[in-house]
Amino acid sequence: MWYVCNVCIEVANDHAAADPRFARRLGRASLGMSIGGIVFTAVLIVIVIFTRRASFCSDYEYLGECYTYKKYVGSSGSCSGVKSSTNYCYSNSPIPSCSGYEYLGKCYTYKKYVGFYGSCSGVISDNYCYWNY
Numbered sequence: 001m002w003y004v005c006n007v008c009i010e011v012a013n014d015h016a017a018a019d020p021r022f023a024r025r026l027g028r029a030s031l032g033m034s035i036g037g038i039v040f041t042a043v044l045i046v047i048v049i050f051t052r053r054a055s056f057c058s059d060y061e062y063l064g065e066c067y068t069y070k071k072y073v074g075s076s077g078s079c080s081g082v083k084s085s086t087n088y089c090y091s092n093s094p095i096p097s098c099s100g101y102e103y104l105g106k107c108y109t110y111k112k113y114v115g116f117y118g119s120c121s122g123v124i125s126d127n128y129c130y131w132n133y
Contacts, residue, residue, distance in 0.1 A: 075087050
């Protein structure tokens, strides 16, 4: 392949030296390809930046948008921003604290003392059960 390219270049150089009009055409083709390459690269960079802009979120990303706050609000919790199917609230304004019982950043509607061996359908911590219906 390298040999073929070198032969093409040599033939073009020989032809250009013998025919100034051919040399001008080669110059214009070279200039056109250079400008085309620069334009193509610039367009590609712009496309990459705009299609991947959500990846540059400094806080939280959800459905391609950036949000400052993310909090678990439960299935019955309200949300001033966007509520996900996993019951998280994404917002750019502070999310009010839990109206029920908060444990490890999640909001639970119910809390009950179940003891050391008690059963729980939610999360157990320090003999308390936290859950939502």
